[in-house]
Amino acid sequence: MLSHTSTKEHYETGACIVWCFDARFSGLYDLFAKYIHNPDLIKIAGGANDLTEKGPDAYVLDQIAKSIKLHRPKEILLMMHEECGACDGNTKTSFYESKLAKAKEVVQKNYPGIPTRIFYATFDGIIEK
Template sequence: MSHTCNSLLLTCIDFRFNEAIRDWAKEQGLIKDFDLVSLAGAQKNFLDEDTKSVALKQLEISSRLHGIKTVLLVAHQDCGAYGGSKAFASWDEEKAKYAEDLEKAESLIKERFSILAVRKLILTFDANMNVELKEILKP
């Protein structure tokens, strides 16, 4: 039986955001239409030589078997794979690092899979764990 879906969603493993990311995907009309990959540090995996092949392999399989058109990369605030928020002097610095790595991951993905569109998102949360996902749009 042939089965296809539109997207691959790459998130961090962080359990704190599973539900919020699923809710967001539902709001976006993506539910039941995406392959889900969770790797600690999400986008960071494309940039580390140790994990790059693992991340690319998931895209290759998803593309070949399910014909995905879009890759959604979700970075998140306080990511342990980056040392958490405490590793940065400010939220602006932290956010800039995620944005930079998302950009690098997008370039690598497009280099290998020119047919795939890439959407880059950063998840933030407040003290009450109210979560927000914002897409980084091209200027």
């Protein structure tokens, strides 16, 4: 058995974060989320890409809804990264910028009261778009 004591305290989160499950960006995530209080992390292949392909039917949108219901995030942060395998390794920054803008649009349409920000990660870091 692996022993660990987890808190039973309920909490509110600083942010709901949608991030790609690509482990190469896990170190960047640790830095990115370092000062965010109890982030609700939704970590799936492609990050915010799911929102651009399925719109209102996106799995991610349902997860964001649960974050809002349970932990009332102050903001929603959407990430995609260069050469993402879930996007066929696309290398064009403009491709991801366009996808992120669409993902933001989908989230804002569904949850207009919560600020939504978009971020593009590269192998050198991350920038807000």
